[in-house]
Amino acid sequence: MTGDPEPISAEARKALEQELSDLHEERRTVAATLKDSDEVGDRADQADEIQRADQLHRLDERIERAEDRLRQADIGGPVPTDKVGVGTTVTVRFADGTTDTLHIGEIADARDPKLVTSDSPLGRALLGRTPGDTVSYEAPNGETTAVVVSLGTPGDQG
Template sequence: MTGEPRPIGGEARRALEQELADLRAERATVAATLGDSDSPGDAADQADELQRANQLERLDARITRITERLRESADAGPPSTDAVGVGSTVTVRFTDGTVETVQISEMAEGRAQTLVTADSPLGRALLGRRAGDTVEYDAPGGRSTVSVLSLGDPREGT
């Protein structure tokens, strides 16, 4: 990772930690299937062994990236509560009156319904905004407006 350390929100951190645990378990399973015998085997056995070795390389690379990202976020400290950034938890009100608390994330995570990626239309519109700001953005259904009610996880105050 390059640049200054970037914070990460709690939900995104938990998602990365879960992915890391899953990858480590998968790596252990794949590593256990690699043969350590000296017999060369047939071409199919060698091809299968090479495929598993390549899979280990991909798993190791992803494990390293996630570990570095988690370490970087720890160095960055908590997300800012002054202006919206990656890792921020933001409570917003849509024009239909719906209020939602979302977390700005650098990546999509399928099982996390409240994550908004920083490069999505809503995420881009919210970056750098402060509580009280109202912003317009291009949503899939057309132009939308959202008001920033607060920054920070509302559950932290309880």
């Protein structure tokens, strides 16, 4: 990320809101299984309670991160159209001469092979760039470059 509040696409917002809803439901379920400390029996019961309390703590942390990200997105405003940001579709030409159109997102999705997460080496290198900019990033085979050819919106992805 660039350090400034980053906007997110409508699709990413919807996915994050759904995740947040699921997390709240899971938290309610786990919290309902916690017993009053006076009711805890043998050591196995105590270990089980500790494990559920730890799970509750992890859920609370993830809920807090999701809520913070949604607040940041509200401050960040709409997806930028003049530079690469989260939610931008960008066409890049790689060092080997191939050109590809990618979508910069936050949430990895195995069903979307064109998605590049904003925290990946290529995603970080592209954030804030404009057409004509050359970026360097660490690839599996070493450092390489790419040129930003053009920007679009998620609907332009095709």
